[in-house]
Amino acid sequence: MTHRLTAAQRAIWSMQEDDPASPLWNLGGYLEIEGPLDLDRFARAVHRAVIEAESPAVRFEAGDDGPRQVVTRPRTWPMPLVDTTAEPDPRAAAETVMLARLDRPMPLFDGPLCQETLFRVAPGRHLWFRKVHHLVLDAYGSVLIGRRIADLYAAPNSAPPSNFPPVAEVLADESGYEASARAAVDREYWLRRFSEPYQAVNLAGRVPAPPYRRALRRSCYLPPNAQTSAKALGASLPAIMTALLAHYLSRRTGAPEVIIQLPVTGRLGPLARRATAVLANRVPVRVSVPPTAGPFDLVPQVVRELRACLRHQRYRVEDLLRDASGAVPFLGPKVNVWVRGYDMALAGSPVLERNLNNGPVTDLSVIIYPEPDQRGLRVHMDANPDLYRPEDLETHLRHLVRPLADRS
Known part of the structure; x- marks a missing residue:
C-alpha cells in the first residue's frame, strides 16, 4: 500500500528536487559502543526494530x-x-570512510535510504554508523529506533511489544490536525506574531542562496558551568543559547530585533511522540534586544517566547513563509541542543554520540550535544561556506560562549 508524504517530507522532497545531486540531505553520525558486542544478535535487533518502526524501510x-x-x-x-x-588511527580511518559515504547522493527512487554499518576500531569497541536520508528519519525518530534496538538487544525474547504507530496512523493524525480548530489557532498565532514586517539579519550581512555546499565547522566545549548556569537562571540550555546568540547577533549587526531558528520535533500528543515518521519542524524565535541589555537579560523574554513557540510548533515553517506574504523572507541562524540524545546502553555500557552531518546549513547553525570523550557538551558551529570563512566561525564561536565562561 502506498501513502502520501508527511508535510515535513514534502518540504524536504521539494528542496532535494531543487538540487538533485546534492548529498546534503544525508544525515549521518555514529554511536560508540564499548564492550563485547554479539554481532548477529545486534543485527537481528536492528532488523526487527526497522520493521516495527516502518519509517527507515520506506521506499518512494x-x-x-x-x-x-x-x-x-x-x-x-x-x-x-x-x-x-x-x-x-582506527577511529580517524573509520570517520574518513563515513564522510566519504555521506558525500554520495542517495537516489530517491532506489532505496533503501537508511544504511547501517559497524566499524571495529579496537577489541571490544565499535562505531555504529548510520547514513540516512532526511526523508525517512529525523533526529527524534532516529533516537526512538536506537532505544528500541537497545531494548531488543538486551532482551530479544522478552522485550515489551513495540509501540511505534504505523505510518498510516501518523498520516491520519496529521490530516486530522490540519483540518482541526487547533491548526487554525496555530496559524493565527504565527500570522499575528509576524504581522509586522521583519528585516532579515545575519552575521554575514548577506542572504544565503542555493545551491548549498557542505558546511564549514568549528568546535569547542561549553564551560563546565553551562548547565548549572541554566538552572540558576531558571531556564533550559536551549533558552540560554538562544539568548546568547540573539544578543551577539544584535550587537554585531545593530538590529534591535533578531530571529533565531529552533528545530522542534513537531510532535504534540501521545501518538506523534511515539512516531518515527518524519515530522520535524523549525520555529522562528523573535527576540527584541534593548540597547542596554546584557546577554543573560534576554533569558526571561526568550523563555516566554519559546513556551509560546512550542505550543504552536505543528504549524509548518514553510506555510508561515508562504502565508506571511513576505514578512519573513529569511529566518536567520539556528540553535540545536541535544543534551540527552540517545541516552541508552548497549553491550552493558552507555553509547556516546558523534554527529558528522546534520543536513544543509543555509546560514549558520549552533549544535550542542555530549561528545564521546566525555569532556562535556561540545559546541559545533556549522556555516554556509558561501557566506563565512573559517576565521569568521572561530571569532563568532569564541564570542558566543564567552558570556558563559565569564559567569564561572
Missing part, C-alpha cells in the same frame, strides 16, 4: 499527484562490519 515511487511512500518489510537488513584496527 512516482504518483499522479507527486511522490508516494511505500512501507516495505525487508527480509534482511544489511549490517556490514568494517575492521579498521590495523590502521595507525
Whole structure:
C-alpha cells in the first residue's frame, strides 16, 4: 500500500528536487559502543526494530499527484562490519570512510535510504554508523529506533511489544490536525506574531542562496558551568543559547530585533511522540534586544517566547513563509541542543554520540550535544561556506560562549 508524504517530507522532497545531486540531505553520525558486542544478535535487533518502526524501510515511487511512500518489510537488513584496527588511527580511518559515504547522493527512487554499518576500531569497541536520508528519519525518530534496538538487544525474547504507530496512523493524525480548530489557532498565532514586517539579519550581512555546499565547522566545549548556569537562571540550555546568540547577533549587526531558528520535533500528543515518521519542524524565535541589555537579560523574554513557540510548533515553517506574504523572507541562524540524545546502553555500557552531518546549513547553525570523550557538551558551529570563512566561525564561536565562561 502506498501513502502520501508527511508535510515535513514534502518540504524536504521539494528542496532535494531543487538540487538533485546534492548529498546534503544525508544525515549521518555514529554511536560508540564499548564492550563485547554479539554481532548477529545486534543485527537481528536492528532488523526487527526497522520493521516495527516502518519509517527507515520506506521506499518512494512516482504518483499522479507527486511522490508516494511505500512501507516495505525487508527480509534482511544489511549490517556490514568494517575492521579498521590495523590502521595507525582506527577511529580517524573509520570517520574518513563515513564522510566519504555521506558525500554520495542517495537516489530517491532506489532505496533503501537508511544504511547501517559497524566499524571495529579496537577489541571490544565499535562505531555504529548510520547514513540516512532526511526523508525517512529525523533526529527524534532516529533516537526512538536506537532505544528500541537497545531494548531488543538486551532482551530479544522478552522485550515489551513495540509501540511505534504505523505510518498510516501518523498520516491520519496529521490530516486530522490540519483540518482541526487547533491548526487554525496555530496559524493565527504565527500570522499575528509576524504581522509586522521583519528585516532579515545575519552575521554575514548577506542572504544565503542555493545551491548549498557542505558546511564549514568549528568546535569547542561549553564551560563546565553551562548547565548549572541554566538552572540558576531558571531556564533550559536551549533558552540560554538562544539568548546568547540573539544578543551577539544584535550587537554585531545593530538590529534591535533578531530571529533565531529552533528545530522542534513537531510532535504534540501521545501518538506523534511515539512516531518515527518524519515530522520535524523549525520555529522562528523573535527576540527584541534593548540597547542596554546584557546577554543573560534576554533569558526571561526568550523563555516566554519559546513556551509560546512550542505550543504552536505543528504549524509548518514553510506555510508561515508562504502565508506571511513576505514578512519573513529569511529566518536567520539556528540553535540545536541535544543534551540527552540517545541516552541508552548497549553491550552493558552507555553509547556516546558523534554527529558528522546534520543536513544543509543555509546560514549558520549552533549544535550542542555530549561528545564521546566525555569532556562535556561540545559546541559545533556549522556555516554556509558561501557566506563565512573559517576565521569568521572561530571569532563568532569564541564570542558566543564567552558570556558563559565569564559567569564561572
